[in-house]
Amino acid sequence: xxxxxxxxxxxxxxxxxxxxxxxxxxxAFGFMLPAGAAQLPDGCCGAGAVIADWIxxxxxxxxxxxxxxxxxxxxxxxxxxxxxxxxxxxxxxEAGNLARALDLYADIILKSGxxxxxxELARQLAIDGVKALDDxxxxxxxLKLQEQFYPSPLGRSVLGEIxxxxxxTAEKTREIIKNKFNLSQTIFAVAGKYNFDEICRQIEDLFxxxxxxxxxxDEGQGMRDEGRxxxxxxxxxxxxxxVHIGLMTETVKPxxxxxxxxxxxxxxxxxxxSARLFTEVREKRGLCYAIGARYHGLKEAxxxxxxxxxxxxxxxxxxxxxxxxxxxxxxxxxxxxxxxxKVGLKAALILQSESSGSRAGGIGSDYYMLSRVRSLDExxxxxxxxxxxxxxxxxxxxxxxxxxxxxxxxxxxx
Amino acid sequence: xxxxxxxxxxxxxxxxxxxxxxxxxxxAFGFMLPAGAAQLPDGCCGAGAVIADWIxxxxxxxxxxxxxxxxxxxxxxxxxxxxxxxxxxxxxxEAGNLARALDLYADIILKSGxxxxxxELARQLAIDGVKALDDxxxxxxxLKLQEQFYPSPLGRSVLGEIxxxxxxTAEKTREIIKNKFNLSQTIFAVAGKYNFDEICRQIEDLFxxxxxxxxxxDEGQGMRDEGRxxxxxxxxxxxxxxVHIGLMTETVKPxxxxxxxxxxxxxxxxxxxSARLFTEVREKRGLCYAIGARYHGLKEAxxxxxxxxxxxxxxxxxxxxxxxxxxxxxxxxxxxxxxxxKVGLKAALILQSESSGSRAGGIGSDYYMLSRVRSLDExxxxxxxxxxxxxxxxxxxxxxxxxxxxxxxxxxxx
Numbered sequence: 001x002x003x004x005x006x007x008x009x010x011x012x013x014x015x016x017x018x019x020x021x022x023x024x025x026x027x028a029f030g031f032m033l034p035a036g037a038a039q040l041p042d043g044c045c046g047a048g049a050v051i052a053d054w055i056x057x058x059x060x061x062x063x064x065x066x067x068x069x070x071x072x073x074x075x076x077x078x079x080x081x082x083x084x085x086x087x088x089x090x091x092x093x094e095a096g097n098l099a100r101a102l103d104l105y106a107d108i109i110l111k112s113g114x115x116x117x118x119x120e121l122a123r124q125l126a127i128d129g130v131k132a133l134d135d136x137x138x139x140x141x142x143l144k145l146q147e148q149f150y151p152s153p154l155g156r157s158v159l160g161e162i163x164x165x166x167x168x169t170a171e172k173t174r175e176i177i178k179n180k181f182n183l184s185q186t187i188f189a190v191a192g193k194y195n196f197d198e199i200c201r202q203i204e205d206l207f208x209x210x211x212x213x214x215x216x217x218d219e220g221q222g223m224r225d226e227g228r229x230x231x232x233x234x235x236x237x238x239x240x241x242x243v244h245i246g247l248m249t250e251t252v253k254p255x256x257x258x259x260x261x262x263x264x265x266x267x268x269x270x271x272x273x274s275a276r277l278f279t280e281v282r283e284k285r286g287l288c289y290a291i292g293a294r295y296h297g298l299k300e301a302x303x304x305x306x307x308x309x310x311x312x313x314x315x316x317x318x319x320x321x322x323x324x325x326x327x328x329x330x331x332x333x334x335x336x337x338x339x340x341x342k343v344g345l346k347a348a349l350i351l352q353s354e355s356s357g358s359r360a361g362g363i364g365s366d367y368y369m370l371s372r373v374r375s376l377d378e379x380x381x382x383x384x385x386x387x388x389x390x391x392x393x394x395x396x397x398x399x400x401x402x403x404x405x406x407x408x409x410x411x412x413x414x
Numbered sequence: 415x416x417x418x419x420x421x422x423x424x425x426x427x428x429x430x431x432x433x434x435x436x437x438x439x440x441x442a443f444g445f446m447l448p449a450g451a452a453q454l455p456d457g458c459c460g461a462g463a464v465i466a467d468w469i470x471x472x473x474x475x476x477x478x479x480x481x482x483x484x485x486x487x488x489x490x491x492x493x494x495x496x497x498x499x500x501x502x503x504x505x506x507x508e509a510g511n512l513a514r515a516l517d518l519y520a521d522i523i524l525k526s527g528x529x530x531x532x533x534e535l536a537r538q539l540a541i542d543g544v545k546a547l548d549d550x551x552x553x554x555x556x557l558k559l560q561e562q563f564y565p566s567p568l569g570r571s572v573l574g575e576i577x578x579x580x581x582x583t584a585e586k587t588r589e590i591i592k593n594k595f596n597l598s599q600t601i602f603a604v605a606g607k608y609n610f611d612e613i614c615r616q617i618e619d620l621f622x623x624x625x626x627x628x629x630x631x632d633e634g635q636g637m638r639d640e641g642r643x644x645x646x647x648x649x650x651x652x653x654x655x656x657v658h659i660g661l662m663t664e665t666v667k668p669x670x671x672x673x674x675x676x677x678x679x680x681x682x683x684x685x686x687x688s689a690r691l692f693t694e695v696r697e698k699r700g701l702c703y704a705i706g707a708r709y710h711g712l713k714e715a716x717x718x719x720x721x722x723x724x725x726x727x728x729x730x731x732x733x734x735x736x737x738x739x740x741x742x743x744x745x746x747x748x749x750x751x752x753x754x755x756k757v758g759l760k761a762a763l764i765l766q767s768e769s770s771g772s773r774a775g776g777i778g779s780d781y782y783m784l785s786r787v788r789s790l791d792e793x794x795x796x797x798x799x800x801x802x803x804x805x806x807x808x809x810x811x812x813x814x815x816x817x818x819x820x821x822x823x824x825x826x827x828x
Contacts, residue, residue, distance in 0.1 A: 340483065
């Protein structure tokens with residue numbers, strides 16, 4: 001796992017990152033545009049989902065149909081993701097088609113058609129997407145959990161709220177795009193088979209030379225607490241067949257020196273068949289059909305989030321056992337548990353290192369979170385450096401005090 | 415994309431397949447055991463889901479906990495899948511741990527503990543899994559669709575039915591395992607970094623030398639029609655927020671010479687943003703938030719299946735437009751549409767070729783379906799050989815006559 005990192009910063013501040021991968025013939029790329037849900041003006045929650053659809057409905061000299069044809073003609077597998085911080089748009093494709101794909105994506109970012117008629121369709125689909133959450137309680141409980149856990153506006157639902165989506169206009173959304181597609185805070189990442197000099201020349205040509213004369217952009221809005229009191233326990237009553245439990249507790253951010261201790265601790269809880277949540281809740285007691293915990297980090301705050309899906313009868317015991325397992329962690333962890341957690345995390349790294357899509361996403365997100373990119377070797381040695389003592393020390397200094405809990409189901413829990 | 419295929423057949427009939435991949439340090443492997451849902455005795459629908467859980471709850475000299483610890487100690491990412499034909503168990507992991515993983519998997523297949531107490535837990539989780547479908551109508555509609563489309567028992571739900579799961583006993587399930595884990599019909603596939611001679615020696619040692627003296631296995635039961643009349647339209651009334659539409663129509667099997675024409679035709683319907691279902695149903699009319707069609711092939715029968723998720727108000731129009739698009743396909747397809755479909759299918763091949771997990775799954779499934787493994791080059795040239803004429807010729811000789819439709823939602827359709 002020896003990697004090279006390519007990096008170039010354009011004079012407008014846009015960052016270009018690359019990680020070459022040998023022996024692949026694909027390439028993955030992504031543009032991280034600073035227009036995620038937490039960056040949007042109040043009352044425009046969900047505009048991100050509309051924007052991520054609308055900008056693909058015609059750009060440059062192409063109408064919606066022609067643009068779709070052109071993208072599919074390159075055989076690219078699109079991936080768009082709206083997060084708290086960014087709208088990320090990108091794709092994986094055959095390396096030979098990268099230059100043509102970048103031409104199209106530059107148009108989508110800088111010269112999208114943004115027609116009124118297309119806006120209405122994009123907005124309606126975004127509204128339908130929120131409504132569809134009612135038939136996907138597992139997804140819904142985790143969105144609600146983030147909303148309750150993070151200080152506003154960090155935890156806003158990336159899908160938006162129906163009332164706000166209904167009030168959104170094409171004009172307002174155009175203004176958001178104009179203000180938020182700020183190239184000085186945009187990160188472009190590529191991984192796989194590529195020529196970095198050629199990419200830099202092309203990106204420079206597309207995003208500097210042709211972009212001159214565009215107005216100044218706003219500088220983002222940072223975190224502000226909207227002052228809404230957050231409840232530690234939220235229940236959404238529903239005639240669902242199951243009880244869906246989401247639980248989250250604060251932990252260190254990715255920039256913290258204890259970050260790897262936190263990752264290993266989560267892995268002891270939920271890293272595989274032998275991990276505590278799985279054995280205590282599922283294997284031994286047969287309490288639920290699905291359970292898992294993972295680290296969830298934003299730049300501004302981070303938590304450990306847990307999902308459990310269970311029957312109404314077993315739901316209270318499931319929640320109790322999960323909280324007990326979280327709390328019991330700092331009381332002691334065996335050498336073997338730490339060793340398995342470390343092996344699991346390192347194995348996941350190897351799999352990531354073989355996927356161009358994972359690597360493009362990883363280097364972009366690292367740069368945003370840490371202002372630099374960690375090599376896989378660095379991550380590996382940081383994981384190796386953890387021990388029973390370091391993980392327990394971390395847990396004792398960072399006791400899980402407060403749990404934010406959200407449930408969806410026919411039954412309210414204590 | 416030049417590949418080598420490694421192949422060895424053990425004297426008990428078990429097939430060992432391998433595809434080496436350069437420049438990866440991972441390896442993926444899978445055992446395809448001929449104990450899928452359609453292979454099970456009547457009234458034991460769902461035993462597959464129980465078995466895929468139960469056999470991991472202790473094997474050889476290890477109890478459930480020790481086995482989980484040992485698997486996680488190798489850092490492997492497990493993947494188990496119950497299909498109509500097989501229970502497939504396997505993993506992706508660091509290549510250096512493959513030999514130790516195979517030792518454990520041989521125990522899981524041949525010497526699982528199969529304890530009564532563990533059976534009850536596995537069965538209860540399987541029952542909870544079926545109940546959980548009520549909160550996952552998208553998944554439920556597609557399972558029901560296969561049940562209605564395929565002749566029995568091919569379309570049986572791989573999750574089983576609650577009443578049958580409740581009636582299942584440990585004794586009966588042990589008997590199923592004894593009869594159905596038939597090594598002469600088992601396929602082992604590996605892809606990534608490995609030494610084929612070493613693997614063959616190890617598999618031979620594990621599955622022949624140590625397996626001698628075990629009783630004869632049954633020979634499977636082939637297809638039989640259980641005689642239940644299948645309805646062309648099934649509606650499941652539900653207070654869900656959306657209407658979930660599943661639609662399926664017969665097409666050629668993977669062994670048919672028209673197979674690639676069928677794949678290209680499906681891709682014209684649903685291969686990307688420019689594909690017909692997406693543009694006609696979603697982009698132009700804003701009729702639904704999710705739509706897609708794909709080829710679904712068993713060894714005995716095959717179909718094109720389509721999912722659409724929409725609101726109750728738009729559901730009838732959505733279904734009408736989808737059926738119209740299926741029927742309209744044979745009336746004409748442009749050169750550009752065929753070209754984009756072919757580019758998309760070839761790009762997907764390249765991405766598959768870079769994933770050890772995809773390749774291990776692909777070569778195993780090819781061998782089962784076709785009794786041989788297609789190289790990626792062969793698939794690529796077969797795709798390239800299709801044309802407007804060949805696809806239209808295929809469609810005109812294989813008109814979509816009958817549609818099997820299943821809906822879940824608050825409203826019944828026509």
